[in-house]
Amino acid sequence: MHKAAIGIIGASGYSGVEATHILAAHGQVELRLVTSDRWKGESVGRRLGIMGPVGQLRYAPLDQSAELARECEVVLLATPAESSLELVPGLLEAGVRVIDLSGAFRLQDTAAYPSFYNFTHGSPALLAEAVYGLPELVSRERIARARLVSNPGCYATACALSVAPLLRAGLLDEGSIIFDAASGTTGAGRKGNEDMSFSEVDEDFRAYRVLRHQHTPEIAQTLAGVAGRAVPLTFTAHLLPLKRGILVTAYARLAQGATAAEARAALEKSYADCPFLSVESSPDAVGLKAVVGTNRCTVGLAVDATGHDPGRVVVTAAIDNLVKGAAGQAVQNLNLMKGWEETLGLSTLRGFTP
Secondary structure, three states, rough: OOEEEEEEEEOHHHHHHHHHHHOOOOOOEEEEEEEEEOOOOOOOOHHHHHOOOHHHEEEEEEHHHHHHHHHHHHEEEEEOHHHHHHHHHHHHOOEEEEEOOOOOOOOHHHHHHHHHHHOOOOOOHHHHHHHEOOOOOHHHHHHHOOOEEEEOOOHHHHHHHHHHHHHHOOOOOOOOEEEEEEEEEHOOOOOOOHHHHHHOOOOOOOEEEEOOOOOHHHHHHHHHHHOOOOOOOEEEEEEEEOOOEEEEEEEEEEEEOOOOHHHHHHHHHHHOOOOOOOOOHHHHOOOOOOOOOOEEEEEEEEEEEOOOOOOOEEEEEEEEOOOHHHHHHHHHHHHHHOOOOOOOOOOOOOOOOO
16 A cells, blocks of 8 residues: 655654654554754654654754655645745755644744744745645645645634634624634744743743743734735733643633534534544533544633623633644644645544543
8 A cells, every 4th residue: 555755854843753652553654764963863763652664764954854754755844934945945845735734834824924924924925825724614625636735833723713703603793802822832843941940930820921822823813814804813822830731711702693503513513523622512611621632622602691791601621732722623634635635644532540
């Protein structure tokens, strides 16, 4: 049976490690290439405990990535945005399809990059070509045909999935949506600093990058796409003293005349054919334990019935930031690009609770 040659560039970061584990067990994939300066020359088995052919692979240095990737059909880029921006043109020119896990090709407006990513974007044509890889909200056919898929951000995934069906159905008024989101520390990446040290994070809970987080324009862009209008929003990220997982609580108001039953029906209808989405009985039923280690997203909705805040709707959503928020979603996109079952390599992922 033919297996597709796949590579991972930037394979020693948290997302790259997660992608390596998933693809090592993927029945249609031959993992041909893993690159990392940190682990160059070492074997995957030595670093990740993976056995078999994948475990015998050795990490190549990043400066050999572009040349070695020519052996691959599709490459996952788990690299910083600036590195992705540099690598993608050459990979596409060599006929290699790309799934980029960074933010390099997420925003359609080049003017947003200096403010939110601290660099000037030099490839507007590739921005226009890149397909945003959120299969539950973006045409799967577009993803399947794409040369370049921009994998969504973890916070942006959870926020968009929480309210997009309500916006698409016209059930929310045109006021601001507020997203309160909290993530485990792996969302900050593997590079160490004092703020991410155990002594600083343990038994603490704090907001960060308030009103300047790089996922804000990405969320706004996605919601505008489904609503057909600009959607005012406030997004606040918080750091949890946990390794992984994201919980988002979204606050909005129902449109005049809209009901709780219609809102719930919109969620259920929108996600009925989405294998990784489940609509729970209420926001209280949404938590991290059910999703961490999996590619699942759980969503729950409640509408005020007390009379204290008429029309208020609250939606919660939970994902694993490294799986549905990064590597798992990248493999979901890979499956679509290759014409495989969307759940291949992902349906048996499981958490470790208890």
